[in-house]
Amino acid sequence: MIGLPHALLLDLDGTLVRSEHIHTEGLVRFCAGRGLVLSESERLFVIGHAWQEIYAELRLEARLGTTLAEVLAGTMAAKDAMFAAGLRLPVLDGARELVALAHAAGMAVAIVSGSARPEIVQALAVLEVGELLRFYVGAEDVRHGKPSPEGYALAAERLGAAPERCLVVEDSEAGIAAGLAAGMRVLATAAANPPEGQPGHQRQHAAHRVVPGLAGLQLADLAAVMQP
Incomplete structure (x- = not known):
């Protein structure tokens, strides 16, 4: 497309x-x-x-x-x-499907996280999408975390992708700021964002588009975010 x-x-x-x-x-x-x-x-x-x-x-x-x-x-x-003790790491609706959709369409897919690499590995075991990823960037890979653009810039460099042709998917203010500072398009998901006025609420208005969650996203939705 x-x-x-x-x-x-x-x-x-x-x-x-x-x-x-x-x-x-x-x-x-x-x-x-x-x-x-x-x-x-x-x-x-x-x-x-x-x-x-x-x-x-x-x-x-x-x-x-x-x-x-x-x-x-x-x-x-x-x-x-x-x-x-029995705690489980919940996968958000549509997460696996989005990775699979992008991979099937020929997009390079990578994770850029502020978590440490062992934490990312732990999450990938639950997500079960590791084989669809090119790589992941963790806290150990950068000097400065989000809102610094360093992690996203590093990922684009490794992929040989122009920043303006990269789509970042984020939920936090710091992450959105990092994607924008890297010169990328940013899609924010509100699925895990507490309501406005509640502790932990993240202001997502700076993103190019905000969606209620990842479930149901189609290629046309991703393409639309890339439009100026």
């Missing part, structure tokens, strides 16, 4: 899987185990931001005396305990 993006670059948390609250709770438990209680605003900052920014914004080195690697390992351990 004429006008389709050359590459589909997908955020992960809050876009393909409903995981933001799980990441936050894992970090909260890690910090609490060391005597640090995170405020509501600190918990909300976790949404849409990469681990580098979370570590710096929450001043975890100064407050806990831990390295970023230790925070990641401790948070992963806390989440593993939550999963072992």
Whole structure:
């Protein structure tokens, strides 16, 4: 179809899987185990931001005396305990279908996430679309996370795709800003976005188009977002 993006670059948390609250709770438990209680605003900052920014914004080195690697390992351990106790990582409606649709149409598909690589692998095991992806970009692959465009720019460079022919799918303010700063078209999904006025609500108006969710999206919808 004429006008389709050359590459589909997908955020992960809050876009393909409903995981933001799980990441936050894992970090909260890690910090609490060391005597640090995170405020509501600190918990909300976790949404849409990469681990580098979370570590710096929450001043975890100064407050806990831990390295970023230790925070990641401790948070992963806390989440593993939550999963072992029966917690499941929900896949958002339409996520698998969107990846399959884009792949079948010949688009290069990659994930660009602020999560650490082990977290991405964990999510891909639930999503079951790993074989359809060219690669994934995680927190370890960039110096600066979203809203920096670095992750999206890196993905486009690896794919040999012009930024203006890349379509970013995001849910968070930081992620939308990153896609726009990279010179890409941005589609925002509101499926996991709390209602306006609720804690964690993400303003998505800056995206080129906002949809209620990924379910039912067709190639024509993707092509439409690419139009100036």
